[in-house]
Amino acid sequence: GAGVSQTPSNKVTEKGKYVELRCDPISGHTALYWYRQSLGQGPEFLIYFQGTGAADDSGLPNDRFFAVRPEGSVSTLKIQRTERGDSAVYLCASSLGPSGNTGELFFGEGSRLTVL
Amino acid sequence: TQLLEQSPQFLSIQEGENLTVYCNSSSVFSSLQWYRQEPGEGPVLLVTVVTGGEVKKLKRLTFQFGDARKDSSLHITAAQPGDTGLYLCAGGSFIGNQFYFGTGTSLTVIP
Numbered sequence: 755g756a757g758v759s760q761t762p763s764n765k766v767t768e769k770g771k772y773v774e775l776r777c778d779p780i781s782g783h784t785a786l787y788w789y790r791q792s793l794g795q796g797p798e799f800l801i802y803f804q805g806t807g808a809a810d811d812s813g814l815p816n817d818r819f820f821a822v823r824p825e826g827s828v829s830t831l832k833i834q835r836t837e838r839g840d841s842a843v844y845l846c847a848s849s850l851g852p853s854g855n856t857g858e859l860f861f862g863e864g865s866r867l868t869v870l
Numbered sequence: 871t872q873l874l875e876q877s878p879q880f881l882s883i884q885e886g887e888n889l890t891v892y893c894n895s896s897s898v899f900s901s902l903q904w905y906r907q908e909p910g911e912g913p914v915l916l917v918t919v920v921t922g923g924e925v926k927k928l929k930r931l932t933f934q935f936g937d938a939r940k941d942s943s944l945h946i947t948a949a950q951p952g953d954t955g956l957y958l959c960a961g962g963s964f965i966g967n968q969f970y971f972g973t974g975t976s977l978t979v980i981p
Binding site: 758785787789794795796797798799802804809810845847849851857858859860861862863864 | 874876903905910911912913914915918956958960966967968969970971972973974976
């Protein structure tokens with residue numbers, strides 16, 4: 755597709771389970787971002803990839819959260835031992851790459867995670 | 871942790887009224903972007919400002935970047951129901967290519 759694709763769109767899981775959220779960025783975009791958003795709030799930065807490497811993972815809340823981008827395209831956000839507080843919409847965005855921070859972020863529709 | 875504070879958090883106005891949304895921080899940013907988000911969708915870019923004191927106009931929307939590059943404002947003239955949505959500012963980091971989003975302003979324009 756032409757835009758950023760995120761799957762699944764909705765995920766309901768039980769406390770303690772492991773989940774994976776996938777992001778397929780726009781073709782040719784080297785920068786990829788993960789954010790977490792609660793209802794009515796602004797997105798909270800989690801991690802930023804430039805190519806295959808995590809350029810900044812300072813926003814990951816703890817070591818239960820991990821993200822990969824092995825081939826510099828698709829990325830997977832992995833959450834271990836989920837907790838109810840992890841419930842949120844996880845947004846992925848991509849951009850063309852380093853551009854002096856003037857580049858537009860293109861967002862997917864998000865993956866809504868609910869931890870029961 | 872969100873570096874940018876937006877005010878007001880909620881705003882409900884009648885069609886035709888004017889409004890201003892503020893985005894403030896104690897940090898300095900290389901650029902400032904404004905996005906609008908509708909329910910069930912990701913944010914969509916409205917504008918990018920890169921120079922302290924810069925003012926940009928897009929039809930009925932006017933964006934300003936503070937002289938010290940720490941704050942910004944969005945002014946909407948003659949609001950319309952189609953302006954309804956969550957407005958988000960985002961600051962660009964000088965180190966790396968991260969963008970940090972504000973706390974958000976939920977705008978409802980009543981016909």
